[in-house]
Amino acid sequence: MVKKAAYTVLPKGSVTAPLGYQAAGLHAGIKRKKKDVGLLLSTVPAAAAGVFTMNTVRAACVTQNEQQLQAMPYLQAIVVNSGNANACTGAQGDADAKAMQSHTAAELGLPSHAVAIASTGVIGVPMPMETLKQGITQAAGGVSEAGGDDFSEAMLTTDTCLKQIAVQLTIDGKTVTIGGAAKGSGMIHPNMATMLAFVTTDAKVDPAALQTLLRQTTDQTYNCITVDGDTSTNDMVLVLANGLADNHTLTPAHPDWADFAAAFRHVSEKLAKDIARDGEGATKLVEVHVKGAVSVSVATQAAKKVVGSSLVKTAVFGADANWGRILAAVGYSGIPFDAGRVNIWLGDVPVAQNGMGLSFDEEAAKAHLLGDTVQITVDLNLGDASATAYGCDLTYDYVRINASYRT
Template sequence: MSAIIELKKLSGKNIVSPKGFTAAGVHCGLKHKKKDLALLVSEVPASVAAVFTTNAVQAAPLKVTKEVVYETKKMQAMFVNSGNANACTGKQGLADAYDMQKLAAEKLNIDASLVGVASTGVIGEIMKMKPVKKGVAMLAPNDDLESSIDFAQAILTTDTVMKNTTYVTLVDGKEIVVSGTAKGSGMIEPNMATMLGFITTDANIQSNELQKALSQITERTFNAITVDGDTSTNDMVVVMANGLAGNDTLTSEHPEWVNFYAALQAVAEDLAKSIARDGEGATKLIEVEVAGALDDAEARKIAKSVVGSPLVKTAVFGCDANWGRIIAAVGYSGATVDPEKITIKIGGATMVENGEPIAFSEEQLITILKQHEVKISVSLGQGDGHGFAWGCDLTYDYVQINASYRS
């Protein structure tokens, strides 16, 4: 592929920044006080791609949205609620998910097959449809900043911050904007996890090409984060591309395909890291970089093993430079490693070199580990494989939050 011509991050932009998108969010009563119902709309039916949780137990809204993605292959709106996952709710839950799809379609005067549904919150509780119906009437999608903030707030559960990002690039001389909004804080072990991600773009691209790109990018981004190792029932990331930028149809053969791909990957990586940084009770983002693995997949596997280790996570929380926990997680990752070639660094300070411990300054490492972002580097000396994973520290607050989640 050719070199990237242009990729720029835009500050102050949001999910409605690409041409032709509007959004809204309101409080309807599914939660006590906070916003809990949201709608994302494209001016025209958009190409669509999505990835979903690999949990065998999947919430009712996923069935509805999968039909839109895989059968209709176009999407014009996403209807989202927080406060109730509508998972493990049987036939009633599925009926409610279809009713939500129908309610949004009727409001927008579009075909129900163009409406995806997403839910997040407590598992096993029947959806309260009366507040949902009231909330639909209140939703007024717009393309202004306030509306996009309302949407971003309405999809949150235990999150402490909104998660938004936007990039712009050029294709065929046209400005292509890619924006994303996500939620996720706990039950994060994507393949996918309790996270919802919504990405909008005005690029002109067919659904099959968009799906290929998203699936590849997910492995390096959303599937490279972990908070607590739990894979939820509701997770999805959905991309809508409405083509209003006016570029020639993008395919992997397009000479500027790399520009669009890079923008989509940048949005996904930003959202993934934001979720890891906002892990329930977290105080630090942990980034693990692995180089010298047999291949990229092995590198990502090792990185995920290290960042997902409860002992590594608690050591980072306690500012304890216990590299033994890191090398142990490398060893049990299931990847091929040679212990005599492993080098480990924390924040640039070498702890282990070619399998041998290196003297280090405890004071220097405490200073490094007190930072809000901590980087662990592992070199294996076996090949060209390279990969990243992101997570967070494990704190007292995580236990407190999840010990009283339903209350």
């Protein structure tokens, strides 16, 4: 029997859904027209956690935030800009990142270490600091509980939609809310896409437990998506927990920890799937479920390789039930398996058994591939472990968008 979820998804959710969070987003002029500076504020200091890109070419904001959280796992504000990644900008970029942080802190009356920064956009271009500072000043004067949508919009680049969610659950008899917002459409292949995600909660959570939970959840969600196989210089996920729900401090020893972790994972999984679904030029969300593996890590490795295969992605775009490409991707994934034991389904349609093709219903398979969500299942028949990875199809528009990103 499947246990009923302990949380409820709110019909309208954002990072300001939990108690004590305010936000703003506006057009400062870094981009030509759209919003490009966002600010998120907790009214009280919050326990914080973060995960960051594994790319060795890293933007200044990534390095600065990681060092800051290692020294002190508490934050009270996050400032983000789009239109400029402030990556590969040398010593000036490092100085600009610090100035972005200190200016935000001064405008909010906070110590600098209470502010995290995030940037996304074109790589290798100096940040227009005067424009950015003016935007931060304006945003600091306009934060409100109604500003969640504006904050979310301000960090978009090639995204076509806002990516937001909020859920609620009861802990120690108190209502706890978790909200989230993300951006990402291209350059998505996280190793912790350009990907940014921010999660807020009014729960009281031990900082070390929060960091462990975020890392575990990231491996199961954000690190299981891909759009184009490119890991960004600016990827990060930041979490704030300000404790205003007044519950007893959450750790794995708390009786409601499993419920909180499940709700937290739902928020992250929803944001991750929204990123995959909104891949540049994408028309379909692709879910690859690998089961019958000897371990979760093996299942994950195979699932990510299949969902990231350009040949699989183009077959999905063309609604071509080319199951051989799926098996081939498993074959070069590097996992130990026996091809003669593999079964494959497209939706509910079995297309291969024991590593060989079946005489399947081509029209039924094509009908599934024409849907907006395509599900591919691979059974390795070697064990009990499973994992799911998320991606999208590869279309003509992906090339068009990325051929002119700077212009």
